[in-house]
Amino acid sequence: MDWLITAFDKVLRVVTGVTPGTRPNPARQAQVSDLSETERRHSAGLMRVNHVGEVCAQALYDSQARFARTEALRRQFKEAGREEEDHLAWTAERLDELGSRTSLLNPLWYAGAYVTGALAAKAGDARSLGFVVETERQVEAHLAGHLKTLPESDHKSRAIVEQMRVDEVAHGASAQDLGAEAMPLPVRMAMRAMAKVMTTTAYYI
Template structure:
């Protein structure tokens, strides 16, 4: 059986790919169906549509930030089980990211222009949590994600 050792450059390339997919679209999905697939669209006034789009944009930015936390901690986690849990959480949470984007599209609304900033800041927080190592790093992550 052929196994490949992943070097730091490989990890960096994979991380850059994940970041770009998170910020600009097409992250991998878990296969769960879109929860609003069979929902009929309510008639919204222009003001309601604008307000709903603003709320969904904030929600989408929160999902982008969550991905930054997961991916940052997964990259620097010292414990393999913590790394695996962060990687699994990122894949599962990609569904929320895509669903929020779908709803923005349904509302003819755009994503936040600040998403690269939110992702980068969250990635740095997650990476710091991972570098602090062990359970304390995981607790730091959980505290940041729950805030």
């Protein structure tokens, strides 16, 4: 029962965007610039997408840790999840600064990602790690794309996205070093398709 209460509390904090970070927000040292209304809305849309990505990351790492077959891998997933909590906090804070909100569909995103993570874990540790590697590879590419489209003057959002990109690359490398097995092409393609639906929807909702 204690585990269930703790898990429910975490899920509630994740989907409502009130999870605290442990590292300083990189945006706090960034230059403050005025944004036009169009720029503000675009930055908010992209940061909402990034926040949804972090909601999904929490669900994925929680489920993969729970169903991992070794204690060492369970610890690895939990540690990566704790680092991703910083991203969750930073993107939520930036959305608030931009006068916007997190996605209304966060409970749905979390539930879908949790099931996906559980399925990956059930396929075995090597496949579960391979899923992390492919996920982080796609996320890194997605963040690099955001750095190209974010307004040049939005230094705060850009600082957050750049630090997120660096962290995602490190998570993928760690999973690769632990013995990840490459995902089959159809799985990689399905992951890209699902990510496209999520990012397109979360930009607006």
